[in-house]
Amino acid sequence: TQLLEQSPQFLSIQEGENLTVYCNSSSVFSSLQWYRQEPGEGPVLLVTVVTGGEVKKLKRLTFQFGDARKDSSLHITAAQPGDTGLYLCAGARYSGGSNYKLTFGKGTLLTVNP
Amino acid sequence: NAGVTQTPKFRILKIGQSMTLQCTQDMNHNYMYWYRQDPGMGLKLIYYSVGAGITDKGEVPNGYNVSRSTTEDFPLRLELAAPSQTSVYFCATRPTGEYEQYFGPGTRLTVT
Numbered sequence: 001t002q003l004l005e006q007s008p009q010f011l012s013i014q015e016g017e018n019l020t021v022y023c024n025s026s027s028v029f030s031s032l033q034w035y036r037q038e039p040g041e042g043p044v045l046l047v048t049v050v051t052g053g054e055v056k057k058l059k060r061l062t063f064q065f066g067d068a069r070k071d072s073s074l075h076i077t078a079a080q081p082g083d084t085g086l087y088l089c090a091g092a093r094y095s096g097g098s099n100y101k102l103t104f105g106k107g108t109l110l111t112v113n114p
Numbered sequence: 115n116a117g118v119t120q121t122p123k124f125r126i127l128k129i130g131q132s133m134t135l136q137c138t139q140d141m142n143h144n145y146m147y148w149y150r151q152d153p154g155m156g157l158k159l160i161y162y163s164v165g166a167g168i169t170d171k172g173e174v175p176n177g178y179n180v181s182r183s184t185t186e187d188f189p190l191r192l193e194l195a196a197p198s199q200t201s202v203y204f205c206a207t208r209p210t211g212e213y214e215q216y217f218g219p220g221t222r223l224t225v226t
Contacts, residue, residue, distance in 0.1 A: 102215065106154055
């Protein structure tokens with residue numbers, strides 16, 4: 001089993017602060033996905049990064065895939081209360097054809113206080 | 115489109131009982147997945163299917179069974195429920211050739 005270590009596990013910050021969440025592994029992944037999950041709901045995809053060194057921006061969110069495709073980070077600028085939720089990273093490993101399996105990290109529970 | 119629907123939303127089972135968690139999708143996606151999410155443990159893959167009639171085990175299949183007779187439905191069966199199966203269960207789908215998985219709202223199961 002390829003493990004994905006997310007840090008920090010919990011993060012409580014004030015509105016307007018910046019933050020970074022890390023996702024690290026000793027294994028190489030074909031791609032890395034970031035999901036956001038709100039209480040009582042299923043995860044919703046934020047972004048997929050595929051190429052080593054890739055950086056993607058989604059408004060105030062910046063995602064980076066490590067050069068070796070083993071790690072990733074999520075940076076949020078000027079956090080808002082609406083950013084509150086559980087952030088999950090998931091690494092994809094192909095298992096034949098177009099099939100792949102996701103390995104999920106344990107998640108980072110972010111609380112942004114007004 | 116309803117997307118991915120799961121029923122029931124909540125259920126309490128006694129040890130040794132059995133039940134089926136339903137998952138239905140209307141997006142015509144070939145790939146379907148069942149995950150369980152325990153507090154602080156992320157999501158773990160139970161079973162998956164690459165199309166109607168084809169299923170395979172994931173990381174934690176023991177105590178569960180699945181079937182995929184149609185593209186739309188992918189039920190998860192629990193036989194002889196145990197307290198260790200207390201969890202939140204998510205069904206997900208994925209279209210061929212794309213990365214994104216689309217998750218249902220989940221079923222919260224408690225076994226006592």
